[in-house]
Amino acid sequence: MDKKINIMATIKDGLAIALVNFVSLILVTVLYLVTIWIPYLNVGTTIAMCSLPAEMAKGNMVNPLFIFDGKYRKNMGEFFILMSLMMGAIGVGFMFMGIPGMVISVAWSFATVLFVDKDMSALDSLRESNRLTYGNKWRIFGAEAVMCLALGIVVGIISALFGIGNVNWLEAIGTIINVVIIIFVVPAMYGVEASIYKQLTTGNILGEEAPKAPEAPKAEAPVVEAPKAEAPKAEKPAAKK
Numbered sequence: 001m002d003k004k005i006n007i008m009a010t011i012k013d014g015l016a017i018a019l020v021n022f023v024s025l026i027l028v029t030v031l032y033l034v035t036i037w038i039p040y041l042n043v044g045t046t047i048a049m050c051s052l053p054a055e056m057a058k059g060n061m062v063n064p065l066f067i068f069d070g071k072y073r074k075n076m077g078e079f080f081i082l083m084s085l086m087m088g089a090i091g092v093g094f095m096f097m098g099i100p101g102m103v104i105s106v107a108w109s110f111a112t113v114l115f116v117d118k119d120m121s122a123l124d125s126l127r128e129s130n131r132l133t134y135g136n137k138w139r140i141f142g143a144e145a146v147m148c149l150a151l152g153i154v155v156g157i158i159s160a161l162f163g164i165g166n167v168n169w170l171e172a173i174g175t176i177i178n179v180v181i182i183i184f185v186v187p188a189m190y191g192v193e194a195s196i197y198k199q200l201t202t203g204n205i206l207g208e209e210a211p212k213a214p215e216a217p218k219a220e221a222p223v224v225e226a227p228k229a230e231a232p233k234a235e236k237p238a239a240k241k
Helices: 007-020 022-035 041-050 052-057 064-068 076-095 099-107 111-117 122-133 137-162 168-202
Strands: none
Touching: 007 022, 007 137, 007 168, 022 041, 022 064, 022 168, 041 052, 041 064, 041 076, 041 111, 052 111, 052 168, 076 099, 076 111, 076 122, 099 122, 099 137, 111 122, 122 168, 137 168
16 A cells, blocks of 8 residues: 555544444443353354444444344354464464564454455455555554553553552552553554554545645736827828919
8 A cells, every 4th residue: 555654643533433432342342351251152242343443434333232243153164264374374473583473463453354344255354454554564553552652651650650658548549540541442442443444445544635736727818909009190291383
């Protein structure tokens, strides 16, 4: 992809998307964690969670109960093939000093979303994810890294402030605040992923200046020439009779 993602514009857009679906994302995350231990059902809910960025990118309001829809279990075999290919290749990539594994993980980061959203096969979703992220891998990684770094800084500051003096009740308050912050970050991460997916699939890159329309040539007023003043003709003297 020739167009480059703007990291800060993407984070801002992602936070706006997350704010619209904040309560729904919290509820759907809680439902997923509560039911993850139920065999067979957990396969469908896992596949459904992969579709969240696509639904948010389209501007759809997320219904927390959508993860229990049976349609998500229809292609579980193909989903297992996709996950096996991803984990196997990424694992081998990390064996080569880590960097190849990181690159592959970013290149294929939207394969599961495309698998559900576009109803693609395992191989096609991997190819399409690699094509969409080409040229933007480090920007995608940067947007997510900035979010994680900001979270780490805020949690570290709160832990340091409430840990002064080793007062137990202050440390407890600090822990509660950090847990609340982490809960807020979950929707934010989904929002950023939705913003990236929207930009990659539509080609509408945030922060990109629209090309200026060529200026129409100015019509010049026709020059009207003033009539030339004719010099008075000298009359010939009348002949004498």
